[in-house]
Amino acid sequence: MIDRIPQVAAALVLPVAALVGYIVVAEWILHRLPERARPRVRPWVWIGPALAFVGFFLIAPAIETIFLSLMDATSTNFVGINNYVAVLSDSNVHIAIRNNLFWWIVFFTGFVLIDGLVIAVLADRVRYEGLAKSLIFLPQAISFVAAGTIWKFIYSYQPPGVEQTGTLNAITVFFGGDPQPWLTQAPTNNLLLIIVGVWAWAGFATVILSAALKGVPVELLEAARLDGASETMVFRQIVFPLLLPTITVVATTLVIFALKAFDVVYVMTNGNFDTEVLANRMYKEMFTARNYGRASAVAVLLLTGIVPVLIFNLRRFREQEAIR
Amino acid sequence: MVRSSLARPVAALFVFALLIAACGPSPRAVQGGLGGTVSVLATWGGDEQASFLAMVKPFEDQYGVKVQYEGTRDLNAILSTRVQGGNPPDVAGLPGPGQMSQFAKAGKLIDLGNVLDMNAMKDEYPESFLKLAQVDGKQVGIFIKAALKGPIWYNPKQFTAKGYAVPKTWDELITLSKKIADSGTTPWCIGFESAAASGWPGTDWLEDIVLRQSGPDVYDQWWQGTKKWTSPEIKKAWETFGTIIADPKMVLGGKNAMLATAFGDSGNPLFSNPPRCFLHHQASFITDFFTKANPSIKSGEDFNFFMTPDIDTKYAGAVTGAGDLFGMFKDTPQARALMNYLTTPAAQAIWVKRGGALSPDKKVTEYPDKISSDSAKALTSAKIFRFDASDLMPEAMNAAFWKAILDYTNDPTKLDSILASLDKVQADSYKK
Numbered sequence: 001m002i003d004r005i006p007q008v009a010a011a012l013v014l015p016v017a018a019l020v021g022y023i024v025v026a027e028w029i030l031h032r033l034p035e036r037a038r039p040r041v042r043p044w045v046w047i048g049p050a051l052a053f054v055g056f057f058l059i060a061p062a063i064e065t066i067f068l069s070l071m072d073a074t075s076t077n078f079v080g081i082n083n084y085v086a087v088l089s090d091s092n093v094h095i096a097i098r099n100n101l102f103w104w105i106v107f108f109t110g111f112v113l114i115d116g117l118v119i120a121v122l123a124d125r126v127r128y129e130g131l132a133k134s135l136i137f138l139p140q141a142i143s144f145v146a147a148g149t150i151w152k153f154i155y156s157y158q159p160p161g162v163e164q165t166g167t168l169n170a171i172t173v174f175f176g177g178d179p180q181p182w183l184t185q186a187p188t189n190n191l192l193l194i195i196v197g198v199w200a201w202a203g204f205a206t207v208i209l210s211a212a213l214k215g216v217p218v219e220l221l222e223a224a225r226l227d228g229a230s231e232t233m234v235f236r237q238i239v240f241p242l243l244l245p246t247i248t249v250v251a252t253t254l255v256i257f258a259l260k261a262f263d264v265v266y267v268m269t270n271g272n273f274d275t276e277v278l279a280n281r282m283y284k285e286m287f288t289a290r291n292y293g294r295a296s297a298v299a300v301l302l303l304t305g306i307v308p309v310l311i312f313n314l315r316r317f318r319e320q321e322a323i324r
Numbered sequence: 325m326v327r328s329s330l331a332r333p334v335a336a337l338f339v340f341a342l343l344i345a346a347c348g349p350s351p352r353a354v355q356g357g358l359g360g361t362v363s364v365l366a367t368w369g370g371d372e373q374a375s376f377l378a379m380v381k382p383f384e385d386q387y388g389v390k391v392q393y394e395g396t397r398d399l400n401a402i403l404s405t406r407v408q409g410g411n412p413p414d415v416a417g418l419p420g421p422g423q424m425s426q427f428a429k430a431g432k433l434i435d436l437g438n439v440l441d442m443n444a445m446k447d448e449y450p451e452s453f454l455k456l457a458q459v460d461g462k463q464v465g466i467f468i469k470a471a472l473k474g475p476i477w478y479n480p481k482q483f484t485a486k487g488y489a490v491p492k493t494w495d496e497l498i499t500l501s502k503k504i505a506d507s508g509t510t511p512w513c514i515g516f517e518s519a520a521a522s523g524w525p526g527t528d529w530l531e532d533i534v535l536r537q538s539g540p541d542v543y544d545q546w547w548q549g550t551k552k553w554t555s556p557e558i559k560k561a562w563e564t565f566g567t568i569i570a571d572p573k574m575v576l577g578g579k580n581a582m583l584a585t586a587f588g589d590s591g592n593p594l595f596s597n598p599p600r601c602f603l604h605h606q607a608s609f610i611t612d613f614f615t616k617a618n619p620s621i622k623s624g625e626d627f628n629f630f631m632t633p634d635i636d637t638k639y640a641g642a643v644t645g646a647g648d649l650f651g652m653f654k655d656t657p658q659a660r661a662l663m664n665y666l667t668t669p670a671a672q673a674i675w676v677k678r679g680g681a682l683s684p685d686k687k688v689t690e691y692p693d694k695i696s697s698d699s700a701k702a703l704t705s706a707k708i709f710r711f712d713a714s715d716l717m718p719e720a721m722n723a724a725f726w727k728a729i730l731d732y733t734n735d736p737t738k739l740d741s742i743l744a745s746l747d748k749v750q751a752d753s754y755k756k
Contacts, residue, residue: 073755086752091745157584159577162593162600181580184734270520272730273583287401289720289753290426 022049062303069296073289083297087281093298096276100305103190104197104258104277111198112254113247116205120213121235123206133210137203144200148267151196155182155268186274193275196264201257205250212246213239245320252313259305278302357388362658364391365406366417366648367399371612372680379674383665389658397519400719407432412653415662418465420715421456422722424649428459434652436463439660440667448669452709453684457649468666469675470647470684472608472699473712474532475629479594482602494536494635498567501574504602510576512568513601515590516583516729523726525587526565526733527714528644529605530725533561535642536635540708547713549721549754553746562732562739564635570736576601582733588613595621605632607646608699612680623693631702641707646715647684720753721746 026045030038072079087093119136123129139147156166160179164170169179183189216239224234262279265271271280278298286295368376373395380391396402400419406412407427418424427433442463445454449467457465476497483490488504491497504511516523535543538557545551546558553559572578576593577585591610593600595618604610614627621627634640650666652659665671669687676683677690682700691697703709714722728742 157580159581159585159600162577181584184580184583266520270522272522272727273734283401284723287404288723289718290404291720 019049065296065299065303068292069300070293071296072293073291075292079293083293084301087285087294087297087301090281092271092276093278093281095274096271096278096281099190099274099276100259100261100278103187103194104261105255107191108194108197108201108258108261109251109254111194112201112205113251115198115202116209116250117243117247119202119206120210121239123210124213133203133206136206139200140203142200144197144263145267147196147200148264151199151264152183152268155192157181157183183269184273189269189273189275193264193268196268197257197261201254205254208250209243209246212243216242245316248316249313252309252316255309256306259302259309278305357386358657358661359388360656360658361390361392362415362656362662363413364393364415364417364662365399365403365413366393366395366650367397367419368417369395369397371616375675375678375680378678379671380662380665382674383662383671387658387661389661391662397521407653414654414656414659415650415652418649418651419719420722421465421649421711422716422718424457424465424651425459427651428462428464432653433459433464434655436466436652436663439652439663440466441664445667448685448687450684450686450704450709452711453647456711465649465651466663466667467647467684468650468672470645470682470700470703472682472703473528473644473646474632475606475608475699475702476632477591477594477604477606477610477614477627477629478602479599479626480624480628481626482594482599486602488602490630491633493633494564497633501568501603505571505573509598509600509602510574511602512575513590513593513604514569514575514582515585515587516733517586521726522583523729524714525590525606526569526729527722527725528607528712529565529569530561530729531644531710531713532605532632533564533635534558534713535644535708535710536632536639537561537564539636539639540642540710543710543713547716549717549750553743553750554740559739559743562743566732566736566739569733579733583730589617592617595626608682608696608703609680611695615679623695628695629699639708642710643702643706643708644710644712645703645706646712718753721749724749724753 026048030042030045033041068075069083070078070080072082119132123132126132142150153165154167155169156164157169157179158164158166164173164179166179166182168182173179182192220238220242221234224238229237260279261277262283265275265277265280266283269275271277271284278301282295282298282302285291285298289295364380366376373393377391377393380393383389384391394413399417400423403412403416403419404423407430412432418427424433440463445463445466453467453470454463457463457467478490482488486504486507488500491500501511514525516525518524531543534546534557537560542551542557551558568574569579569582575582581590587606588610591604591606591614594602594604595614611623611627615621615623618626631643634642650663652663667685669683669685672681672683672685673688673690675681676688676696677692679692679696682696682703684704686704688700689697691700714725717725724746728746731742732739
């Protein structure tokens with residue numbers, strides 16, 4: 001391992017040296033250009049490396065994926081739209097699309113937002129706000145695989161009469177109920193998987209919404225209260241509209257995550273019992289079936305699902321910039 | 325602005341992590357030894373990992389070679405990604421013969437014909453085990469551990485107390501099951517849960533039934549993909565399986581327990597007092613799980629096995645088995661030494677003695693108890709021996725098989741549509 005130190009050092013130093021070299025050389029060339037051309041060329045020189053990175057790491061792979069989705073399993077022959085036909089006629093994919101669009105986007109996004117907003121607003125009014133928010137934020141530090149494993153214990157099931165080792169079933173039995181096989185019962189198992197996602201993400205929404213909440217001018221609130229507005233009116237007519245841009249940003253992040261949902265499902269049910277999601281489908285096509293064509297086709301489906309969200313996000317961003 | 329304020333601590337952490345990685349344990353060359361390292365990737369974790377490390381310990385001491393073991397339950401994905409990325413481990417456990425032949429055909433596996441002493445191998449290993457690891461006449465893999473599939477575990481004390489006799493035929497097995505069910509206890513304990521591989525314990529059932537009911541020819545056509553899942557023989561096997569799993573009186577906790585119970589835990593109610601079930605179908609390695617979860621029980625006294633009985637007398641003495649295949653991806657002196665070591669009876673005896681493993685090597689006799697030696701005998705002296713069919717199928721077929729087991733357990737009335745969808749996967753996954 002010691003012999004790797006030079007490599008590691010090189011990996012750290014070389015990119016920096018290359019960038020510095022690039023700037024020096026580019027500026028040197030710029031100075032040799034006619035005065036009038038410089039302002040037009042300079043932005044491109046500075047944005048060049050970033051463009052190159054994005055192109056190389058994001059755009060090129062995306063194009064490559066689209067290309068691969070039109071090829072066969074081993075990427076040797078062109079098969080046209082066959083992969084899309086195969087993917088879209090697969091009943092597992094139908095379940096996955098339903099789960100991503102309905103269960104994950106609607107319920108995951110909705111629950112996280114409501115959770116985040118409620119906690120942010122309530123925590124704002126207590127003295128132990130820091131502690132409360134830290135506790136809610138804590139799960140964010142846990143990887144999703146670990147979260148899935150933890151919650152698997154919570155949902156674990158033993159037949160009636162046998163001692164229940166799962167938290168949820170232990171509680172159910174304590175209050176006289178029958179143990180439930182939470183993870184194998186459709187459709188509620190989807191909701192229970194989403195709760196794991198909500199548990200892990202609520203902190204994210206709380207922290208951002210809470211920060212936005214602190215940005216609401218106190219004078220506005222006081223003015224409203226002096227004018228006789230009730231607390232609910234203050235929230236609905238002043239706080240909420242002011243928070244809306246932040247809520248939208250958080251929501252789009254969550255929607256994108258909902259479309260990409262994978263870890264929790266993979267760890268807890270592997271998509272069995274009607275809990276399949278598109279990303280897990282892609283994983284299976286790629287690593288189990290080793291079918292590059294179909295895996296890429298699923299990836300392109302996911303991409304087309306995410307693009308509208310991205311466009312919406314960009315539009316909002318531009319509108320806000322315009323206001324400023 | 326968030327980004328720039330974070331950038332410095334993140335960069336510092338990054339450098340720190342790299343330094344730690346770079347300063348990890350450095351190998352020391354032991355006097356007179358080979359020195360260096362050999363990387364091994366395999367599927368074992370927990371107790372099994374401990375057993376493997378115990379197995380290679382004498383090798384490390386003797387050669388001064390450090391074995392860098394990495395275990396993953398997702399072997400297939402990790403291994404194929406690393407092989408594709410040009411960064412394979414030196415030596416790896418292979419997910420199964422099907423996967424092995426794909427690697428071999430892509431030229432990724434080293435021919436062990438020049439690495440191992442093939443004459444000794446032919447002497448010590450059953451021919452069926454060597455053949456399973458050959459592709460185009462080349463020995464590209466080798467079994468270092470084996471498992472007997474199809475034993476049915478029972479509690480001899482409870483059997484005697486209740487006056488139950490070990491069944492000799494499948495019909496007797498069903499009669500016994502019904503008798504137990506009528507007495508008010510569920511006869512079977514079954515669990516199919518196994519994380520991303522959930523369902524596989526059921527495939528072992530199906531394989532045992534197909535081989536004993538329709539014989540080795542149908543069995544071979546089935547895993548080779550030339551016998552459809554909707555064919556009468558395979559459908560009949562599912563229905564035979566259904567006489568047990570589709571009847572809620574037959575299995576402890578019914579379908580919910582089968583789907584939700586981890587396979588390793590599912591046999592434990594055999595040992596509760598009073599027992600909540602009397603029969604458990606699982607490969608030979610389950611004894612390790614039994615004794616770890618129930619430290620007070622004794623092999624032979626509290627648990628014993630009989631083989632899944634013959635169904636059609638034409639195919640009497642048919643047995644299925646499986647094993648852990650090893651292959652070599654990089655030809656280094658250390659890897660060669662390790663492969664040679666792992667195939668010696670002395671090395672395999674180490675794991676065998678620790679329990680939970682059988683050896684494909686006939687020279688290994690150091691079994692810790694009668695059950696293990698009986699299992700090994702059943703394996704190496706079977707009249708008709710077949711390898712675990714699902715492991716021989718293409719990965720996509722295997723995964724669909726696992727899922728079908730769960731779907732069938734969940735709703736046995738959907739058998740026809742489940743088999744039809746398996747046919748679709750079959751038509752698709754054997755093409756390559």
